[in-house]
Amino acid sequence: MAVINKEKCTGCKICQTYCTVDAIIYDGDNHKCYIDQNRCTECYVCLRQKVCPREAIESIELDNFYKQFQHVISDPVENHGVTGVTGRGTEEVKTNDVSGRVKKGEVGVCIDMGRPGMGVFLRDASKVAMALADVGVELLPAEHTPLGALMKDLKTGELVEECLDYHLLSVIVEGKCQESQLKDVLVTLQKVEKEIDTVFSLGLILRVDENGQTEAMSCLDELGIPQPYRGKVNVGLGRPLCLD
């Protein structure tokens, strides 16, 4: 856990400009900075980059499972113990060319919540996961995506109460549905975005025809959701393509 040693801190505020979520607070009465532990994501940017000229930022042991989870997901150089993936601990559905999780007729749904500067509380991730589950999205289990380990039940998407107040730099809610369910999923996301206190981006993973087209995307036009013409493909660095 990142903490500031009051004895060493001179209150120069240099560290504030490096914090990814504005969790370092200046205490004008004492002319010191301290870390707001309710907001800190344990991303360890301040520690890794050695931003303090007085070496006043120190780490102490992460004292419970949720703190460790918060750190592993928020620190991009950490490797997630179950999935074995660095970053946010998931290969994400954009690796579908090699993982083959999303089959023909299905849509992979990838909600990328939070951003540097803002972060995401797990209570908001729980709201999004519950909304998706409610319209029939099949959420990914813990062996594929870290958030699965915090769900009471994949069928409801609800996260355990103990984790809800933890703040992460970013987290991904993942699942898949049938193409015929996509419009309901999008309408649900349009509703739930008004109930959460962060931003998210939506990734949809579909199999396209030989012309690169799919009818399933037409519902985006119906709902006035722009289709950005850009792509991100992870070819799996030598892993064989999934052809089924």
Ligand code: SF4
């Ligand atoms: S950079 Fe170091 S000395 Fe300066 S305010 Fe931050 S913790 Fe204190």
Ligand code: SF4
């Ligand atoms: S660990 Fe990350 S969130 Fe916490 S104070 Fe350091 S930079 Fe900010």
